[in-house]
Amino acid sequence: MANQIMQRQLPLCRPSITQLETRAVLEVMQSGWLTTGAKALEFEERFRAFVGSDFAVAVTSGTAAMHVVFHGLNIGPGDEVITPSLTWVSTINLIELMGAKPVFVDVDRHNLMTSAEHIEKLITRRTKAIVPVHFAGAACDVDSINSLIGERQITLIEDTAHAVGTKFNEKQVGSKYNSVFSFHAIKNLTTGEGGMVCSNDQELVERIRRVKFHGLAVDAFDRVTQGRRPQAMVVEPGFKYNMTDMCAALGLVQLDRIFEINQKRCALAQHYQLRIAGIKGVDPLSVPDTTTHAWHLFIVRVTAEKHTREEVMSFLSARGIGSGIHFLPAHQHPYYLNKYGPHKHLKNSEWNGSRIMSLPLYPDMEMADVDHICDVLEEAVKP
Numbered sequence: 267m268a269n270q271i272m273q274r275q276l277p278l279c280r281p282s283i284t285q286l287e288t289r290a291v292l293e294v295m296q297s298g299w300l301t302t303g304a305k306a307l308e309f310e311e312r313f314r315a316f317v318g319s320d321f322a323v324a325v326t327s328g329t330a331a332m333h334v335v336f337h338g339l340n341i342g343p344g345d346e347v348i349t350p351s352l353t354w355v356s357t358i359n360l361i362e363l364m365g366a367k368p369v370f371v372d373v374d375r376h377n378l379m380t381s382a383e384h385i386e387k388l389i390t391r392r393t394k395a396i397v398p399v400h401f402a403g404a405a406c407d408v409d410s411i412n413s414l415i416g417e418r419q420i421t422l423i424e425d426t427a428h429a430v431g432t433k434f435n436e437k438q439v440g441s442k443y444n445s446v447f448s449f450h451a452i453k454n455l456t457t458g459e460g461g462m463v464c465s466n467d468q469e470l471v472e473r474i475r476r477v478k479f480h481g482l483a484v485d486a487f488d489r490v491t492q493g494r495r496p497q498a499m500v501v502e503p504g505f506k507y508n509m510t511d512m513c514a515a516l517g518l519v520q521l522d523r524i525f526e527i528n529q530k531r532c533a534l535a536q537h538y539q540l541r542i543a544g545i546k547g548v549d550p551l552s553v554p555d556t557t558t559h560a561w562h563l564f565i566v567r568v569t570a571e572k573h574t575r576e577e578v579m580s581f582l583s584a585r586g587i588g589s590g591i592h593f594l595p596a597h598q599h600p601y602y603l604n605k606y607g608p609h610k611h612l613k614n615s616e617w618n619g620s621r622i623m624s625l626p627l628y629p630d631m632e633m634a635d636v637d638h639i640c641d642v643l644e645e646a647v648k649p
C-alpha cells in the first residue's frame with residue numbers, strides 16, 4: 267500500500283505550461299476583450315511566418331480547420347476523399363458528414379504514413395481531395411503525392427495535426443499545400459483546444475475567413491478596428507469556429523517555446539529508442555530519413571508472443587503509467603464497418619491497429635522516467 271502511494275504517476279501526456287503562459291492568459295482575461303481580437307490576429311501572423319505559408323486562419327480545433335477547408339472546397343455528394351484509415355476519426359467523420367465518400371488508403375507498416383504508391387490505385391475521376399497525415403510528428407512525403415496528382419483537379423490537404431515543428435528535407439511541413447494544424451491539449455503546441463488552417467490559396471482562405479464566423483465576412487473585433495456596422499449581414503451561411511484571444515495568447519507563448527519543447531521531446535524519444543532496442547516484443551516505429559521529427563507521440567508495437575497490447579497497457583496502468591492508442595483503424599469502427607464493409611487492402615493499418623501503443627512523452631518528463639517506463643515495459647512483455 268505504502269509503495270502504491272509513493273508510486274510516481276506518469277500520464278500519457280501533460281502540457282508544458284510555465285508562468286509565461288499563465289501570465290499571458292491572465293493579461294487577456296483582465297484586458298476586457300476575451301474573444302477573437304488582437305491576440306488571435308497576432309497568433310495567425312506569427313504562426314503563418316513560422317510555417318512559411320502565405321495565409322493562416324485560427325479556429326477552435328483541428329477538426330474545425332478540416333471542416334472549413336472541406337466546406338471551402340465544396341466537398342459533397344459524389345466526391346471521394348482519400349485518407350488513411352489509421353488516422354483520427356474526425357477526418358473520416360467530416361468526409362461522411364459532408365455527404366462524400368471516405369476512400370481508405372493503407373500506410374507503411376513501419377512509419378504509419380501513406381505514400382503515392384498506396385494512393386495511386388485509389389484515384390478515380392470522383393477523387394476530390396487527398397488527406398495524408400504527418401504521423402506522430404514525422405514527415406510524410408507529400409511532394410510525391412503532389413506529383414502523382416499532377417494536373418488532376420484534386421486538392422492536397424496535409425493533416426499536420428501532429429506536426430508543429432516537423433520538417434521534410436529541412437523545410438517546415440504545411441507550407442506548400444493546404445494544411446490543418448491542431449492545438450488540442452495533447453499536442454506539442456497547445457491552446458487547450460484550437461486549430462489553424464495554413465494555405466497559399468487566397469480564394470480558399472477568403473471563403474474560410476467568411477464561414478468561420480457565421481458567414482458574416484467580419485467578426486466582433488472588426489467593429490472596433492474597422493468600424494463595421496453594429497449588425498453585420500450574412501454573406502453565406504457559416505459556422506462559429508473563431509479562436510478566442512485567451513487561446514491565442516497561450517498559443518503565442520507556446521510558439522515562442524516550441525523549439526525548446528520539441529528539443530526536450532526529441533531527447534526523451536532518443537532515450538526511448540536506445541532503451542527499447544533491447545526489449546524483445548516491443549517494436550518502435552521507424553523514422554524516415556527525410557524527417558526532422560517533432561516527436562508528438564512515441565509509438566511502439568506490442569509484438570510479444572505471450573501478451574496482447576491490452577494486457578501490456580493494463581500492466582503499465584497498474585504501475586501508474588499512462589498509455590494510449592493512436593489509432594484504431596476507422597474502417598473497423600462499427601459505423602464504417604456497417605456502411606462500407608471490411609477492407610482487405612488495409613493490411614498494414616489492421617496489423618498496426620491491434621498492436622500500436624503510445625507511451626508517455628512530454629517535456630516535463632526526465633530521462634529517469636523513460637528508464638522507469640522501459641523497465642516496467644520489459645517486465646510486462648517478459649515471456
Ligand SMILES: Cc1ncc(COP(=O)(O)O)c(C=O)c1O
Nearest residue numbers: 327328329354356427448449450
Ligand atoms: C491526425 C489528427 N487529425 C486531426 C485531429 C483533430 O484535431 P482536434 O482534436 O484539434 O480537432 C487530430 C486530433 O488528435 C489528429 O490526431
